[in-house]
Amino acid sequence: MSAFSTTEAKLTRDEMAQLVAADIPAGAFVNLGIGQPTNVSNYLTKEQGVTLHTENGMLGMGPVATGEDIDEDLINAGKIPVTELPGASFFHHADSFAMMRGGHLDMCVLGAFQVSKDGDLANWHTGAEGAIPAVGGAMDLAIGAKATWVMMSLFTKAGESKLVEALSYPVTGLGCVSRIYTEVAVFELRDSKVFVRSTHGISFDQLAAKVPVELTKA
């Protein structure tokens, strides 16, 4: 495991994506969730040989399609036109989620509303009165891959930590998250502890004061 490190400035969204991309092992099969995680694909290098899965039925997804390459039959889970790489394959929805649920993906990267210190994930529903719920593939993704990483801002607009003792939002999956990338710190969740791998624009002590869970320097 990497030792603790710190940088002066907060990470930008692109820097977060870059960091996640660099951490993905060579040759991994990865599903990148809708939203911020999708940005990670821009920083994967050809040498890494990472294969992207999209749950609507494809392995070997390439970059977003532009111009003449746009084909409405070739889209990602966010319904954005994409391209296919040599060695791609198509399959139906049951096979695609079987691939995920069966633990064949090395990793998925998701956004989150909250993550608990035990790796419980909330990212599908605010639980707000009158909100229309929608879940999509969130629950399948959360528990399906061998490792689930989260990308999120660490604090809400009201300044509350999204890394919590116990979820107050509805659960997406229990005990599934093993790493959290935020603009101010990267956390690793293992052995029932929360390790801080790095801080950005904040010291470990400042961070520990703002986050309501016990933190350990990696």
Added chain:
Amino acid sequence: MSAFSTTEAKLTRDEMAQLVAADIPAGAFVNLGIGQPTNVSNYLTKEQGVTLHTENGMLGMGPVATGEDIDEDLINAGKIPVTELPGASFFHHADSFAMMRGGHLDMCVLGAFQVSKDGDLANWHTGAEGAIPAVGGAMDLAIGAKATWVMMSLFTKAGESKLVEALSYPVTGLGCVSRIYTEVAVFELRDSKVFVRSTHGISFDQLAAKVPVELTKA
């Protein structure tokens, strides 16, 4: 339903196969079990447009292969080389048995050790001391198709009826058989009754005397 009829002579095995073939509705999807039922395929006409399923992964099976057409990658469930017809399709074992179990086949035709008046089928295991059991697809076939027909000789070598009140052999499937073709009679099982559709070389009364279940003329 057909009214009762009778013929002077017992049916030969080929005549039984011919009768079964003639009874299969046009356009049906059918699985013919190993042994005697396989012979039915010789009497299906092109006009009937019956599609044969083999549980080792094929729809649109053609006749047994001979000479140069023999291909060890193209076999039926009895491991006999067969041919493929235009419009055939190949699929894996889980899909093949899903097709059967999901009730998509119109019919399967099987051999039997015993059938009970309620349509319980015994055809996989004699239950004899020291016999090594083997089941193959028998249980899947028995309960999978929309209709299960049996072809068997009505009596054992010892002269005992194989159509019985209750099975003495181990069960393959419960309540699954709806029709039985034998060399001396054709039975239809419905509404908890056993109807005799035809007799061959035996009168209805003679038959009724030899079979230990209540029979009704169709």
Added chain:
Amino acid sequence: MAPRIATSAADAVAEITDGSTVLIGGFGNAGQPMELIDALMECGATDLTVVNNNAGQADAGLALLIKERRVKKIICSFPRQSDSWHFDTAYRAGEIELELVPQGNLAERIRAAGAGIGWFFTPTGYGTLLAEGKETRIIDGKGYVLETPIHADFALIKALKADTLGNLVYRKTARNFGPIMATAAKAAIVQVDEVVQAGSIDPENVITPGIFVDTVVELGGEK
């Protein structure tokens, strides 16, 4: 039985009656049988239970069926979208029932129906609101929820090509729910760009064998 080749989308859906459960393929626009959905709109069938990944978008297709209150219940994974206003309105008015299902469970429940599986234990959704009231079990330390198959009367599917025996091939990610929905419905109704002769699709490449297909309508190529 070789499938009926319908003369039009209207002809293809003519047997769908009030109260039917209808599986509708597609994920986004890919694989969405838009002409069949429009024909279902025209044919007047109501009190429908619809199974789709979403609950209609903008002012077309499934959204219009919902707008006209022809759908009494929808089983889907992702109803709320930026342009799902007709669903949102019907839902808030209490005029449509929603069964929300994680996407993979939705797919597996449809697959189970087609495959003759009774109930099954899936890890997806365990410990969540969507498992409330459902039987659960811990197997090897992992939590599972018991889910049921989703059987339907009809499936509306879009494929690329059918042969005259109903064998289907799809195109890219438009495959999505089509192959499993075809297996789970009593009658699968398929719109294709092209109907070809039996024997012109390589048996190795058939995705949906013709046994699952009841009605085919050829609607030509690119829209």
Added chain:
Amino acid sequence: MAPRIATSAADAVAEITDGSTVLIGGFGNAGQPMELIDALMECGATDLTVVNNNAGQADAGLALLIKERRVKKIICSFPRQSDSWHFDTAYRAGEIELELVPQGNLAERIRAAGAGIGWFFTPTGYGTLLAEGKETRIIDGKGYVLETPIHADFALIKALKADTLGNLVYRKTARNFGPIMATAAKAAIVQVDEVVQAGSIDPENVITPGIFVDTVVELGGEK
């Protein structure tokens, strides 16, 4: 990870150790990975649990593994054949454990393992000897038996072609158990006639996506 391209069948199976559970593809000779089985014989691994449709035939392949008492348990649907003498002898001597499974349940249990399904209710086998001691349930008046997934350490599979990313295509009824076994094993080892470049198999026609394949060995064409 792209699969390892092994240099020989022996190299391909080198990681199989004593006590492993090994899925072996094939139905009759079709799809049977004979060279990999021979290599498994050579490599010396013992105390194996083997999953195959049969329990070996004549004096070759799996039958020899059984003859040499390298298989402590076999999970299969049809052990007894006219030429299954090595199994028969071992079984009668009480030197091999047999778990007899209806063929469709065997396939579905392997599929469930690969698909991350916990337990499932299947109608096949209900009311029979093979359901004795198993949990059952009546659903809509029909009896079902609860069955478990079959997970394995290795799968030995024969396919027609692999590309360098491990995408597989099969040939005719030799497909049989291969695609599901590839999904249910920690490591799928595949013998193929030919390895081709990534991109040379049409993505629409891939039967086993490379994600399921760990080791490929090219053993040339017709035997």
